[in-house]
Amino acid sequence: MLDRIKRNIVNKAIEENLDGLVRFAFFRLKDRSMAEDTVHEAVVRLLDHSSSLLAPGSVKAYLYRIVYNLCQDTFRTSGRNLPLNSVEETAFEENERLDREEAERINRLFDRLPQKESEVIRMNVIDELSFAEISRILSVPVSTIKSRYKSGMDKLRQSYSTNKMS
Numbered sequence: 001m002l003d004r005i006k007r008n009i010v011n012k013a014i015e016e017n018l019d020g021l022v023r024f025a026f027f028r029l030k031d032r033s034m035a036e037d038t039v040h041e042a043v044v045r046l047l048d049h050s051s052s053l054l055a056p057g058s059v060k061a062y063l064y065r066i067v068y069n070l071c072q073d074t075f076r077t078s079g080r081n082l083p084l085n086s087v088e089e090t091a092f093e094e095n096e097r098l099d100r101e102e103a104e105r106i107n108r109l110f111d112r113l114p115q116k117e118s119e120v121i122r123m124n125v126i127d128e129l130s131f132a133e134i135s136r137i138l139s140v141p142v143s144t145i146k147s148r149y150k151s152g153m154d155k156l157r158q159s160y161s162t163n164k165m166s
Contacts, residue, residue: 009062013059021067024127028071038074042066061136064129068137112159116150120145 009044021042025035045066112116123129123137131149135142 010046010059013063015061016047016134017060020127021063025071026070027122027126029074034074038067038070041070052102053061058136059127061133064123064127064133065137097115109156109159113155117148117155120148121152121156124149 018039021039022032022035026032029035029038042063046063061144110122113121119132119138123134124131129137134140134145138145145159151161
């Protein structure tokens with residue numbers, strides 16, 4: 001009975017977060033197919049180990065952590081650094097042009113931030129993860145996550161207002 005309840009919790013977490021996980025992986029891998037494959041691998045790993053998960057609230061963070069680690073592994077094995085900067089202009093339909101342009105503007109602002117700060121902001125704003133979830137994913141104290149978020153947002157505001165005046 002308990003295993004069935006856990007399985008239902010895991011299935012619900014997967015269903016609710018699938019699109020966000022693909023987006024999360026895509027912003028890191030810059031390839032839709034690789035992102036989908038990465039999320040698929042993460043789901044398989046989660047399902048293989050779901051019986052060891054105790055807290056229902058940890059499933060989402062655990063799933064994002066698996067995807068994050070798989071993205072890191074992808075770049076370690078290819079000899080490249082994990083890109084966090086710009087979204088490639090491939091695979092976008094013409095009707096998504098404005099979204100792409102906005103993403104590029106945002107990514108240019110993110111290029112000016114330290115990677116640790118931009119990662120926290122992306123996870124919070126784009127991936128809609130709480131500070132506690134980000135803390136679990138990155139294995140960093142919540143206070144550090146909040147500090148990185150605040151520092152990064154301050155820098156983004158300053159950079160945006162400087163660019164606006166130019």
